[in-house]
Amino acid sequence: MRQRGVALITAVVLVAIATVLAARVGTDAAIDLHRTAGIAALNQGWQVALGAEAWAAQILNEDIRDTQVDDLSENWARPVPPLPIDGGSIEGTVEDMQGRFNLNNLLKADGSADEVNIARFRRLLRLADVDERWAGALADWLDADTVDTFPDGAEDGVYIGQSPPYRTANGPITTTTELLALPGFTLEDYARVRPHVAALPAGSRINVCTATPLVLAALVEGATDFGDAEALARNRQEGCFPRLEDLRATLDQEQFTALQTAVSENTNWFRLVAIVSIGTSQLTLYSLLERNNAGGVRAVVRSIGTE
Numbered sequence: 001m002r003q004r005g006v007a008l009i010t011a012v013v014l015v016a017i018a019t020v021l022a023a024r025v026g027t028d029a030a031i032d033l034h035r036t037a038g039i040a041a042l043n044q045g046w047q048v049a050l051g052a053e054a055w056a057a058q059i060l061n062e063d064i065r066d067t068q069v070d071d072l073s074e075n076w077a078r079p080v081p082p083l084p085i086d087g088g089s090i091e092g093t094v095e096d097m098q099g100r101f102n103l104n105n106l107l108k109a110d111g112s113a114d115e116v117n118i119a120r121f122r123r124l125l126r127l128a129d130v131d132e133r134w135a136g137a138l139a140d141w142l143d144a145d146t147v148d149t150f151p152d153g154a155e156d157g158v159y160i161g162q163s164p165p166y167r168t169a170n171g172p173i174t175t176t177t178e179l180l181a182l183p184g185f186t187l188e189d190y191a192r193v194r195p196h197v198a199a200l201p202a203g204s205r206i207n208v209c210t211a212t213p214l215v216l217a218a219l220v221e222g223a224t225d226f227g228d229a230e231a232l233a234r235n236r237q238e239g240c241f242p243r244l245e246d247l248r249a250t251l252d253q254e255q256f257t258a259l260q261t262a263v264s265e266n267t268n269w270f271r272l273v274a275i276v277s278i279g280t281s282q283l284t285l286y287s288l289l290e291r292n293n294a295g296g297v298r299a300v301v302r303s304i305g306t307e
């Protein structure tokens with residue numbers, strides 16, 4: 001009688017273990033299948049995104065043969081609506097990164113503070129409704145030394161006091177998201193300045209044909225007003241607006257001479273944003289593209305998911 005009881009309990013336990021194992025194997029198999037499908041979709045998406053990048057490079061290469069000017073009426077500036085691909089779709093845009101303020105331009109080529117560009121960035125922050133003291137803090141973040149040399153500056157002393165502690169970059173930035181490393185610079189601040197800033201090699205000029213209204217207005221104190229986003233878009237349907245000549249007409253000679261080395265009507269730095277959707281997976285590729293003056297295009301930085 002006792003032996004039969006033990007046998008029964010053993011049988012019950014074995015069935016329970018078998019059930020758990022079966023359920024586990026079934027779940028693992030489902031997860032594996034899902035994971036494999038996800039990896040396959042991402043691999044395929046990556047290849048498609050690289051294809052889009054090659055296509056963008058070709059359009060930019062063809063563009064340079066047509067005109068010397070780069071403006072928003074040109075082929076590269078037209079967004080590509082969602083196009084069907086195997087199992088999904090792809091869409092993309094090419095942006096002119098020289099229509100934005102290059103944060104690395106807060107320093108001159110010799111590494112010292114560029115006061116004119118710091119003043120421009122202060123104006124840009126003010127126009128974007130963000131505290132202008134971040135201009136000084138960012139200049140300290142970029143410059144090689146660890147001495148607070150700017151009004152509103154901040155060096156290691158401030159960052160080591162953070163939790164967790166970290167140090168200043170003390171070098172050029174490669175992504176505008178580094179603004180978020182400044183203690184107190186919020187996501188709301190970032191959302192306000194994000195469309196107007198870029199992280200390019202220092203020395204790049206601002207293309208007035210594509211510059212955002214805030215970037216244009218920040219160029220010279222109180223002297224340039226070419227309208228809001230709507231007015232600019234209307235005036236840019238046919239080509240470059242404003243032309244450098246328009247700026248010359250608006251400014252006095254001294255102001256224009258000071259501005260001349262900071263602006264252009266053409267661009268070397270673009271960014272492709274390609275969004276690939278396959279099944280339930282989505283991949284966004286950000287490719288920073290450099291076009292040289294002969295029309296050659298190369299991807300300098302690629303990132304997935306975040307810019």
Ligand SMILES: [Ca+2]
Nearest residue numbers: 063067069070
């Ligand atoms: Ca062009």
Ligand SMILES: [Ca+2]
Nearest residue numbers: 140143144145
């Ligand atoms: Ca520094």
